[in-house]
Amino acid sequence: MALTLASAADLLKEHHLLREIIQGDVWTDDPARIASADEPFAGITYDTRKVTPGTLLCCKGQFKAEYLNGIDEAGLAAYVAETEYSAATATPGLIVNDARKAMSLLSAAFYGYPQNELTVIGVTGTKGKTTTSYFTQALINAVSGGKAALFSSVDNCLDGHTYVESDLTTPESMDAFRMMREAAGNGMKYLVMEVSSQAYKVDRVYGLTFDVAAFLNISPDHISPIEHPTFEDYLYCKRQIIVNAKSLVLGADSLHADLLREDAEAAGIGVTTFALHDADNAGTSADVVAWPADPAHASFHIADGDQALGDYHLSIDGDFNYLNAAAAIAIAHAVGVSLDDADALHAIESVRIAGRMEQFRDPQSNTLAIVDYAHNYASVTALLDFVYERWGEENPRITLVTGSAGNKAYDRRKEIVEAAENRIANFIFTAEDTDTEPIIDICMEMQGYITNKDVVSTVISDRLTAITNAIYDARAHADRFNILLIIGKGNERWIKDHRKHVPFDGDDHVVERMFGL
Known part of the structure; x- marks a missing residue:
């Protein structure tokens, strides 16, 4: 269903974000009082330079009224903002309590909720997000015939094989839903995406539910006045992925793992764990475990429960990357991808990431x-x-x-x-x-x-x-x-x-x- 001002207002009301609709002297919470309320928006953007006839503009961040100079002549249909700009534009404004949350919800609706056509996997953690995401995409591509898209801090891939350099670890919500729609249109069935703490801090993934969330690890990082004021705030933002997921993959040895398990229990979701151990303690302390296969640590055994998955020799060096490989296999397990195809599982061995190790x-x-x-x-x-x-x-x-x-x-x-x-x-x-x-x-x-x-x-x-x-x-x-x-x-x-x-x-x-x- 096409997004209109009326349906946008209803969606924002549902999420308790709409304050009122303002157009000139008309202040109302009834979109029927706006003449163009049922006309479908032709486009959606947060960049005034990209406004074309019929566009809905989301005014986020440090938006200024002067950005709207000449905007009516460009064809603006309506805007969403935390401040009303009726002195700068004759178009109706959806005035909201939180423009970023509104933008995420409206973007999903404008692009027809493409996440519902994909199995969406979110990967977070202080380190290992990118490598784990690449491993996971490679593994799922191998068993699905190349049907996995990727959003990462290095590249985005919307067709299973073409990689384009990315700008952000987690895209702005509008860009994310646009790319999801393109990926779904390309026949993708899965999406693996890195999810940063900032993605929750500034609502880039607001309203998005992950089929599987992977929480790799946590340690102090991104502490600054413009990011997270404390480690507690950083961890809290990371933890939001758990309450917005249907299943959790967890690094068994992560700092504060007990708290993360409590979050999963409170959310009523299952937990699949992974770990890296030395050869003397391979054990069964996690669902998926990796441990060295030789003294030089040139290859590793990986087992999923009682099932030995074989020896792996990665193209990316470092014990921690075998931990990332175990995470990817645990994610595949949680998402329901078959682990019976040994050749497919070994697809992660050929993964290389430019500039990484x-x-x-x-x-x-x-x-x-x-x-x-x-x-x-x-x-x-x-x-x-x-x-x-x-x-x-x-x-x-x-x-x-x-x-x-x-x-x-x-x-x-x-x-x-x-x-x-x-x-x-x-x-x-x-x-x-x-x-x-x-x-x-x-x-x-x-x-x-x-x-x-x-x-x-x-x-x-x-x-x-x-x-x-x-x-x-x-x-x-x-x-x-x-x-x-x-x-x-x-x-x-x-x-x-x-x-x-x-x-x-x-x-x-x-x-x-x-x-x-």
């Missing part, structure tokens, strides 16, 4: 460079654990090239240093997505957190120069095995500066060029 060997020296998205205490710790487990006996000289995001997640700056300073030889602090904060200020702040007098540190603001210098420095120490950990940006081809994406080669391309690969 990518390894490059320098032909000119005994140097290994690893490019990864690690950006907080948990992920840097996991990365270093992997390095020491794999190459610790070779006594490598480790250099960490890192920065930290500007204007947010201030806690990461100290935590990255704390995670690394006693395990590496050298820091090189450089630009990341520093936004409006001066690069040098962030780098100097991070350098100031170093307490280990034996670790060397350098500040090089330009990221290309920083990576280049790290490589030259490694070659100058050719008597040692050097490992360069270049983190935070992966293969992203831009750096955010003053709210704009400034083109950048990408860490992986810089390393490939310097190594002559």
Whole structure:
């Protein structure tokens, strides 16, 4: 059914969001008093530059009346806002208590509730969301004939095989429902999507129920005045996925797992657990368990209950990625995908994610460079654990090239240093997505957190120069095995500066060029 002003008003009333409808001197809660109430909207947008005849405009965030200059001539049909703008437009306004919640509900309705045509899987956690989402999509694609779409912080995929770089971990609600409609139109039957804490903080997934929610883990992150004021708030926002799901997949060893189980019990939903254990404690402490198949941790056994699913050798290194693989198999179990096809299950082995645990060997020296998205205490710790487990006996000289995001997640700056300073030889602090904060200020702040007098540190603001210098420095120490950990940006081809994406080669391309690969 097409969305009209009348049906939009009814939907908003149902969710106790509508305050009144205003058009000129008419203030009413009865859409029948508006002449155009039954005319279907031709489009929906939150960008005034995209208004065309018949469009419903959602005014969210720091919206200003001047954005509406000339909007009636563009063909605006109506607007949704927390403030009335009758002085700026002659069109009717649906005045609401919460514009973001209203936008999510109206977007779902405008696009014909595409989530009802998909089995929707939401993946959240402090680390591992992207890898788990890719593994899950690969596994479901293998058993469904390529019918799984993907929304991730790296790429979006709406047809099972074409990947396009994404802008946000979880899209704005309007974009999400538009892409769901496109995915359903492409014949997709499943959608795997990363769900960030911000998605609940700013209502990007308001009104959306997940068939399966995966809660991987939790540790302090995203603590800042513009994100979450406290860890409690961060965890609370993450937990909302549980009360908006029909089934939960849970990391058995997650911090606060007991609370998450209580949430699931209160919501009346079942729980499927997964875990990573060492070879001596493989056990049955979770429904899906992974444990090393060899001393070098080059492959892992994975079992689903009493059913051995075989040995897996992933294309993405690191024990934590075998934990992510176990999570993906647990998700498949929870969503009802058959685990009997061994070939399909091994589809996760070929998954590669650009810029994630990518390894490059320098032909000119005994140097290994690893490019990864690690950006907080948990992920840097996991990365270093992997390095020491794999190459610790070779006594490598480790250099960490890192920065930290500007204007947010201030806690990461100290935590990255704390995670690394006693395990590496050298820091090189450089630009990341520093936004409006001066690069040098962030780098100097991070350098100031170093307490280990034996670790060397350098500040090089330009990221290309920083990576280049790290490589030259490694070659100058050719008597040692050097490992360069270049983190935070992966293969992203831009750096955010003053709210704009400034083109950048990408860490992986810089390393490939310097190594002559």
